[in-house]
Amino acid sequence: MASAVTPRNEDYSQWYLDIVKNANLAQNSAVRGCMIIKPYGYGIWERMQRQLDDMFKETGHQNAYFPIFIPKSFLSKEAAHVEGFAKECAVVTHYRLMNDPNGEGVIVDPSAKLEEELIVRPTSETIIWNTYRDWVTSYRDLPLLINQWANVVRWEMRTRLFLRTAEFLWQEGHTAHATEAEAQEETLKMQEVYATFAEEFMAMPVLRGVKTESERFAGAVNTYTIEALMQDGKALQAGTSHNLGQNFAKAFEVKFQDENNKEQYVWATSWGVSTRLIGGLIMTHSDDEGLVLPPKLAPIQVVIIPIPKPNEELDAKAHEIMAELKSRGIRVSYDNDKKKRPGFKFAENELKGIPVRLGLGKRDLANGTIEVARRDTKEKASQPLEGIVDHVASLLEEIQQNLFQTALDFREEHSHTVDTMEEFQAILDQDIPGFIYAHWDGTAETEQKIKELTKASIRCIPNDSVGEVGKCILTGGASERRVVFARAY
RNA sequence: CGGGGUAUAGCGAAGUCCGGUUAUCGUGCCUGCUUUGGGAGCAGGAGGCCCCAGGUUCGAAUCCUGGUACCCCGACCA
Numbered sequence: 001m002a003s004a005v006t007p008r009n010e011d012y013s014q015w016y017l018d019i020v021k022n023a024n025l026a027q028n029s030a031v032r033g034c035m036i037i038k039p040y041g042y043g044i045w046e047r048m049q050r051q052l053d054d055m056f057k058e059t060g061h062q063n064a065y066f067p068i069f070i071p072k073s074f075l076s077k078e079a080a081h082v083e084g085f086a087k088e089c090a091v092v093t094h095y096r097l098m099n100d101p102n103g104e105g106v107i108v109d110p111s112a113k114l115e116e117e118l119i120v121r122p123t124s125e126t127i128i129w130n131t132y133r134d135w136v137t138s139y140r141d142l143p144l145l146i147n148q149w150a151n152v153v154r155w156e157m158r159t160r161l162f163l164r165t166a167e168f169l170w171q172e173g174h175t176a177h178a179t180e181a182e183a184q185e186e187t188l189k190m191q192e193v194y195a196t197f198a199e200e201f202m203a204m205p206v207l208r209g210v211k212t213e214s215e216r217f218a219g220a221v222n223t224y225t226i227e228a229l230m231q232d233g234k235a236l237q238a239g240t241s242h243n244l245g246q247n248f249a250k251a252f253e254v255k256f257q258d259e260n261n262k263e264q265y266v267w268a269t270s271w272g273v274s275t276r277l278i279g280g281l282i283m284t285h286s287d288d289e290g291l292v293l294p295p296k297l298a299p300i301q302v303v304i305i306p307i308p309k310p311n312e313e314l315d316a317k318a319h320e321i322m323a324e325l326k327s328r329g330i331r332v333s334y335d336n337d338k339k340k341r342p343g344f345k346f347a348e349n350e351l352k353g354i355p356v357r358l359g360l361g362k363r364d365l366a367n368g369t370i371e372v373a374r375r376d377t378k379e380k381a382s383q384p385l386e387g388i389v390d391h392v393a394s395l396l397e398e399i400q401q402n403l404f405q406t407a408l409d410f411r412e413e414h415s416h417t418v419d420t421m422e423e424f425q426a427i428l429d430q431d432i433p434g435f436i437y438a439h440w441d442g443t444a445e446t447e448q449k450i451k452e453l454t455k456a457s458i459r460c461i462p463n464d465s466v467g468e469v470g471k472c473i474l475t476g477g478a479s480e481r482r483v484v485f486a487r488a489y
Numbered sequence: 490c491g492g493g494g495u496a497u498a499g500c501g502a503a504g505u506c507c508g509g510u511u512a513u514c515g516u517g518c519c520u521g522c523u524u525u526g527g528g529a530g531c532a533g534g535a536g537g538c539c540c541c542a543g544g545u546u547c548g549a550a551u552c553c554u555g556g557u558a559c560c561c562c563g564a565c566c567a
Contacts, residue, residue, distance in 0.1 A: 028559095032558085032559080084566095087565070087566085088565080088566070154566075154567080156565085156566065156567095157490085157564085157565060157566080158565090158566090163567085164566070164567070168567080170567085217567095236567095237567060238567090239567090240567075272567080273567090274567065276567060307525085307526050308524095308525040308526065309525065340528090341524090341525055341527090341528075341529065342525075342526065342527070342528095343525090343526085343527035343528050343529085344527085344528045344529090345527090345528090346527050346528080347527070347528045348528080359526070361526055362526095363526075364526095371526080489567090
């Protein structure tokens with residue numbers, strides 16, 4: 001049933017598709033560019049959601065929900081915003097169907113044309129700021145800290161499961177503040193929440209940085225990003241946090257009276273991560289045997305396999321171990337399928353990325369042992385049943401740590417510092433190019449030119465970058481610090 | 490939107506150039522028996538609008554015309 005995946009070094013894109021398909025994460029749908037997230041894939045998303053939601057709550061945010069439809073006129077109120085999204089919007093023009101008078105099937109009822117067409121949200125800034133106008137009148141109403149979990153639609157030309165789809169699931173935070181400084185603080189705070197989530201839960205190291213003007217969110221003053229490096233040496237923008245300044249407040253007339261009875265526009269932020277994170281998770285840890293999941297996000301952390309097949313004795317012991325593991329909060333399942341052989345189950349559970357496998361056979365019952373196999377290193381060892389729960393609990397932590405460390409080492413190995421275009425190109429010509437730290441003269445023209453020449457873009461200007469005077473690799477113009485280039489998803 | 494390609498069983502393919510019995514193979518699926526500490530073996534079985542519409546022909550998966558969908562490469566993007 002579970003067929004092997006294409007090796008990574010043979011065809012990385014195909015490997016990715018094989019993982020998504022064979023690990024039962026998602027599939028293409030009847031609707032072009034839209035994906036069906038299958039239960040196992042959705043289980044990972046649910047764990048991400050739960051954790052992020054807790055982190056949002058801890059930082060003072062509340063959830064709310066705004067409509068999927070946005071009046072067309074709203075979108076055009078912020079000039080940069082409409083320019084950024086206009087080319088990829090789905091538009092609702094009618095509200096009724098009718099039977100086709102000269103044939104079978106149904107047609108759009110031409111008499112049911114909407115007076116004002118509705119846009120399917122590509123993001124919700126406009127409808128939210130149109131609402132915030134009514135919610136905010138006094139400095140006492142601020143800050144307004146709202147998040148929503150939703151789907152959005154961006155009509156993409158070329159799609160890839162999880163990484164880029166026409167419809168995707170995400171969360172979008174939208175906050176309003178009394179001062180510029182507060183908005184900036186919020187923007188950075190949420191970038192750090194995302195970075196913490198990526199590193200501690202996804203075990204995916206990220207660079208924290210700010211986008212250049214041309215890579216900025218449409219309508220933002222500044223866009224902060226977390227950038228991860230995938231196994232094929234391409235960068236993935238994994239989350240963004242925007243300081244929107246007063247752009248949307250002005251466009252939607254969102255004003256408040258301050259303590260001095262003076263009327264002011266509010267300061268705004270927005271921030272989001274999406275199901276794209278699942279793509280990042282796959283491309284950070286998985287191998288040629290299949291998916292590799294960090295224990296903190298794995299829907300199932302431990303699987304117990306009876307060897308060679310279930311029987312009363314093995315079932316009883318397995319249930320005893322399961323109960324103990326569960327009482328420690330470990331998510332465990334028992335693979336008691338009688339039709340499949342152990343070897344098949346091993347391969348199948350590896351494909352699904354389950355972090356720890358426990359093999360329990362008659363030999364083990366006799367010896368008071370159990371076979372413990374870890375997914376990340378594929379090591380297996382016989383362990384005494386006595387104290388197995390403690391052993392598994394600490395092994396899960398160790399795996400979580402190891403995945404992060406391995407990914408971090410990989411990123412360090414594939415981060416380069418160069419000073420000339422020749423060196424720059426040489427790095428990009430490698431099989432696994434990675435991040436390139438180089439000087440840039442700060443102009444959009446140079447950035448564009450480099451992108452055209454090399455297909456590498458500026459991923460970010462790292463938050464922690466130290467000032468270092470240098471010369472732009474393309475123009476030789478003055479530069480005050482290195483920026484990070486990479487080919488990107 | 491430009492350039493190229495593909496469409497046959499759940500999935501992957503052969504057959505199409507050169508029209509001709511009942512459309513073939515692998516895999517998966519169902520049943521039974523034997524197996525079982527790393528993806529089992531044998532036997533039997535089910536499963537098809539050969540993308541859609543029209544045309545040529547005694548006869549079309551195959552030839553012709555028109556459509557649709559999907560994939561790859563560019564431009565655009567979380």
